Every structure is written in C-alpha cells, then in structure tokens.
Amino acid sequence: MHCSFDRTGFPYLVLDKLKLAVSLLPITKIQFERYLADVTPQSDLWYDELLKLNPRISPTRVTLANREQLFLTGLLPDEAEAFAHWLGNGYRVPTVTEWRTVYQQLPKLPFNTIAATCLCKKNRPIQVKILLQRLHRQLYSPNTLEFSMMQGGFVEWAQEETNEWLGLGAPRSAFLNNLWNPMVDTVRPIRPDKRHFYFGLRLVKPV
Numbered sequence: 001m002h003c004s005f006d007r008t009g010f011p012y013l014v015l016d017k018l019k020l021a022v023s024l025l026p027i028t029k030i031q032f033e034r035y036l037a038d039v040t041p042q043s044d045l046w047y048d049e050l051l052k053l054n055p056r057i058s059p060t061r062v063t064l065a066n067r068e069q070l071f072l073t074g075l076l077p078d079e080a081e082a083f084a085h086w087l088g089n090g091y092r093v094p095t096v097t098e099w100r101t102v103y104q105q106l107p108k109l110p111f112n113t114i115a116a117t118c119l120c121k122k123n124r125p126i127q128v129k130i131l132l133q134r135l136h137r138q139l140y141s142p143n144t145l146e147f148s149m150m151q152g153g154f155v156e157w158a159q160e161e162t163n164e165w166l167g168l169g170a171p172r173s174a175f176l177n178n179l180w181n182p183m184v185d186t187v188r189p190i191r192p193d194k195r196h197f198y199f200g201l202r203l204v205k206p207v
Helices: 029-039 044-051 077-087 096-108 111-119 126-138 144-148
Strands: 002-005 011-015 020-023 155-159 165-168 204-206
Touching: 002 111, 011 111, 020 096, 029 077, 029 126, 096 144, 096 155, 096 165, 111 126, 111 144
Parallel strands: none
Antiparallel strands: 002 011, 011 020, 020 204, 155 165
C-alpha cells in the first residue's frame, strides 16, 4: 500500500492487490471548487443552490460536529462523471463490488502508516494540508475506516454492473438517522434528478 495524489493534491490509497487507487476521503468542496474555477460548467447560482444542502466550512473551523460540511454532497450522476473526467484519465465512481471490497480492506491497513505516507507529504497545497491535519486531530482513536469516512460519513455513489447508480454507506446518526448496513443495503434515490444532502462522492482509479 502506498499513496498517490490527484491534480488537486488530495491523497489516494493505492491498493496493489485490488489494482485500484481509492480516494482516502470523500470528495471535498475544495476539490470541486478547483474544478469549477477551471471549467465553469455551471453558473455560480447553481453552486450556491447546491451549497444550501450542506453549507461549506473552512478547514480551520472543522470540528467533529461539523466535519461533513468540508465535503461535497448533492451531486447528480452526470455531474459526478464530469468532475471525474476533469480529474484525469481513469477516474470514476467505484462499482458496488469495489466499494464493498475497499470497505472490508481498510480496517486491515495500519493508520499510522497511512498518516506517515499520505498526511505528512510535503509540497501539498496548504488548504489540503490543513484539512487533513485538522481531521486527524479531531479523531480520538483514529483508524483507517473511520478516518476515510467510509464508516460514519455519507451515502456514496456507486455503480452496479448494469450501470445503475445507487448509494452505499451509513452516515453517523447525528448527521442522518439511519440503520443501513453498506455490506447488505443499497440506497436508491426516489427520483434520479433529486439532490440529497447525504449523498457524497468517492472516486477510484485502476492502477
């Protein structure tokens, strides 16, 4: 296991046995705003409306109570695909099988190793370094699954083998009351064009 970094400076865990690099964290607003500044596919009003679902917060003000506000939520599948394409060749949402395999593998990865290789990397953009360091400090007993927010984070977009988009995950109850087990349950939006504040995004890239 080692780390790579996308064009915004955020880390990906390279899982050699799976031949897959997976975003250490859900996609952040910092990353998406880099994308908007570069390609401006929508008006500012569109993004303002999106932020009403889950208002942004500065990394310097993050706490355990508001950490979800660092991350981008409410994207629809075509918007998620456009962002993945901007990141570079090969970036995409995981399949359901990939997501669940990563979910099972992360508890086996020593967090201290990940912290040393992914969080302490020099020459990262200052906003990225602050965000990663603040999240690290907020966790009393960090482990890889918890830090990655695959546990206690969001419902994250994934694709079935049939290319159907659905959600996997179990947000913490303080953010969204639920009883989902991501190894068993899938979450399907009632309408494909409806935005949900609890739907986040994590990308993978074959290696």
